[in-house]
Amino acid sequence: MCHASAVATEETEDSDDGRGIADRITGPLSRAFRSERTAGLVASAEDALWRFRRERKIGKGTLRATYVVGYRGYVAEGRAYARVRVTEEPVIPKPAEALTDPEVIRANLRRFAALSFPGVKVQLSLAGATDRMETDRHGYAAGTMTVGELVPGWHDYRVTTQPVDEDEEPAVARGRVLVPDPDAKVWVVSDIDDTVLQTGLAEGLTAVKTTLLGQAHTRRAVPGMATLYRALEAGRPGDGRSAFFYLSTGPWSLYSLLTDFMKVRGFPDGPLFLTDWGPQERYITRSGTEHKRQSLSRLAAHYPGRRFVLIGDSGQRDPYTYAEFAKAHPESVAAIIIVDVGLADQSEEVTAHSEHLIAEGVPFHFVADAREAAVILADMELITTESIDAVAEAYQRS
Secondary structure, eight states: OHHHHHHHHHHHHHHSSSOHHHHHHHHHHHHHHHSHHHHHHHHHHHHHHHHHHHHHHHHHTOOOOEEEEEOOEEEETTEEEEEEEEEEOOOOOSOGGGOOHHHHHHHHHHHHSOOBOTTOEEEEEETTEEEEEEOOTTSEEEEEEEOOOOOSEEEEEEEEEOOSSTTSOOOEEEEEEEEOOTTSSOEEEEEOBTTTBOOOGGGTHHHHHHHHHOOTTTSOBOTTHHHHHHHHHHOSTTOOOOOEEEEEEEEGGGHHHHHHHHHHHTOOOOOEEEEOOSOOSSOSSOOHHHHHHHHHHHHHHHSTTOOEEEEEETTSSHHHHHHHHHHHOGGGEEEEEEEOOSOHHHHHHHHHHHHHHHHTTOOEEEESSHHHHHHHHHHTTSSOTHHHHHHHHHHHHO
């Protein structure tokens, strides 16, 4: 009877919430999936696959030339921070407007399948300063140059590969770094997905279609946001120009698409903080939330005493990540603006969360759209009152 009773008890515990058996199965699997050992095995398998692809291309004589891209960086306290990647030269598709749907899909998938070149020595040069480094297993390298005082605005840096074969020509590229204007009242940190660029987050499979079929000139901007951002960049008469930093959990593979999109839609230029989606030696995938936390903390450390407006949306963890940062660095946050993406559950949760934050003194604003954000920013004297009408008109045209 005791045995029967024990069995009955176990069955009851398993059926309490339907999770007992599942937890005993998925718990160990989840821990194994997240372990450093698993990550190391996956990373090793990926390395073997890349080596196979390279060797196969070399054997067939189809390996294309070395290609370098210099991402936008920034300058803080006399030091320039830049990131580059070295890959096989990409296949350039026809002009975007001439592409068919299958060609667009292939072009977008190629962004994720670029053959990286690890172990390549590169040199960065800017204003007489240099830095040398070697690309990592995914072809990336980050450099720092001591450049001293530079005037506010954009400055070009040069990237040059150092080929092992003396007969091989070095690959050369140019990137830009931003020296933010110290006379601006605030600088801006903005999320990208569903804050700047509409992804169809609330539309299910539409988001997948948008990712695969979208091009820079066909992607939709969040209504009114480009006009709002230009107003923030300009500030009020006598203000310096606000710098923009774009923060996203999206991969570096989408860098050119995102920068082209922002240029087409009229958003201010700014450095992008993206992620490397490939498996690492210590973890299989990066935490998007942790990526944003680290990027915000880095900006606060590099720019002590500066105040930021943090702009995001209710679709991901922005409300919580930004609030956490504001509590840890209250002197660095002028305002948090969270735009509602229209998901009912998230909206209710963020509304309740915002009430607690406001009571704690966090400058948190949950808004329906760019028009409401414009009113708040004008009240803070960060944009002109005329900008409110300009944002409203842009919103209506969208």
